[in-house]
Amino acid sequence: MPSKNKELITELLKSSKLSITETRVKILELFLKSxxxxxHADFEKLSGKSFDRVTIYRTLQTFLDKGIVHKIPTTDTSVRYAICRSECREHEHHDHHVHFRCEECGSTxxxxxxxxxxLSLPxxxxxxxxxxxxxGVCKACH
Amino acid sequence: MPSKNKELITELLKSSKLSITETRVKILELFLKSxxxxxHADFEKLSGKSFDRVTIYRTLQTFLDKGIVHKIPTTDTSVRYAICRSECREHEHHDHHVHFRCEECGSTxxxxxxxxxxLSLPxxxxxxxxxxxxxGVCKACH
DNA sequence: AATAAATTGCAACTGTGTTGCAAAAGTATA
DNA sequence: TATACTTTTGCAACACAGTTGCAATTTATT
Incomplete structure (x- = not known):
């Protein structure tokens, strides 16, 4: 139901006090789909290169600031983003769940x-x- | 005791079947000191820019391959390395300890x-x- | 000390992320 | 819905991180 997603996205942007633009809607659609x-590279591929690199960087930064997405730690120079299902507020991200990186398919x-x-630290x-x-190896690649 | 460190470093390189070069010794000294x-930027600073960027990249990669150092995940594009005190073998890194990043002093x-x-995964x-x-905030900054 | 093998430094290149500014799109108001 | 105002976008240019090929140097071996 794509129309339902559109409504959800519109609401999400409105509640974050962001104007509803083509780029933001499309990027959120990609997040919800996957x-x-x-x-970053995924957005260029998946969107069919329809918008500028710079716009994608700025959009992701905006989403980060508003607590719509969060970053996931990696051991390389790539930066991975995931949509916050809950818990994240503006300028305060607490991802109280585990991230899983599959060594087979590369997905996170x-x-x-x-x-x-x-944890009990010193x-x-x-x-x-x-x-x-x-x-490790994810469900799908097992 | 710097002379003791030098011996330790020489042994470490020999046991990894690496030739003992100025660069490798100096980088390992920096690891043991801190x-x-x-x-990467730390090595350029701490070493007094005495060796080339490329050499540092290649040395760190060699140390990774041999299991002498490991990478620590970050949410930005930086890549952080720590020396392996134990457990790491060639091409097989298991860092069975916690990494702590201080938000005050920036150290890891x-x-x-x-x-x-x-953990119990699905x-x-x-x-x-x-x-x-x-x-969070580390011991020293508390 | 001489030779072979490995490492280093340089130059050039690729890719990622940033900034300033003018054009375009979105929002609010009448 | 037309207008003015604000925000966002795209472009060009730039800064910086990381990589590769190759010749010169250093290290290991005999």
Whole structure:
């Protein structure tokens, strides 16, 4: 139901006090379509190169600022983004779930149902956020 | 005791079947000196720009391949390296400890004594490696 | 000390992300 | 719905990170 997604996207943008533009709608559509994390290059590919690199960078930054998406840690220079299903507010991102990176297909998924465990750090460390990135073989590639 | 470090470094390189060069020794010295993670720019600064960018890239890649250092996941485009105190073998890195990123001083430390917890992922996921990156305020900045 | 093998430095290149500014699109108002 | 105002977009240019090929240097071997 694409029309339902459009409504959802419109609401999402409105509630974040962002104007509704073609680029923003399209990028959010791509996020909703793919259930994994996306990186910058994906948007250029998936959108059919219809909009400028710079616009994509700025749109993703805007979404980050508004708490619509969050970044996922990687060990290379790529930056991966995933849509926040919940919990994220403006300038305050808490991704209290595990991220999974498949070594076969290369996709990164948010495991919403898997809570991050409680850690006991040495004395003197003040914990604000915990990121867990698991790598291995995903459901589909198994 | 710098002479003791030199011996240690020589042994480390020999056991990895790497020839002992000025660059490699100096980079390993920097790793042993700093008890946190380093990124490429740090080596240029700390070494006093005495060697080429390309050499640093290649040296770090060699150390990665041999399991002497490992990468730490980040949410930006920077790549952070830490020396492996144990457990890492050639082409097989298992960093079974937590990494801590201080939001005040910007340093990244390996918390060797803090084991990563056991996770229960949904069925169908084959776990090979788990990375835990905690951010907050470190001991020194507290 | 001489030779073979590996490493380094240089130059050039690719790719990623940023900034300023003018044109275009979106929003609000009458 | 036409108008003025604001925001966003696209372009050009730039800055910086990381890579590759090759010749010169350094390290290991005999």
């Amino acid at each position: 259930n994994g994390a996306l990186e 998924q948010c495991l919403e149902e898997t809570d991050i465990p409680v 004395k003197g460390y003040d914990v604000r956020n915990v990121e867990v990135v698991v790598s | 008890n946190g993670a380093l990124e 430390q390996c918390l060797e004594e803090t084991d990563i917890p056991v 069925k169908g996921y084959d776990v090979r490696n788990v990375e835990v990156v905690v951010s």
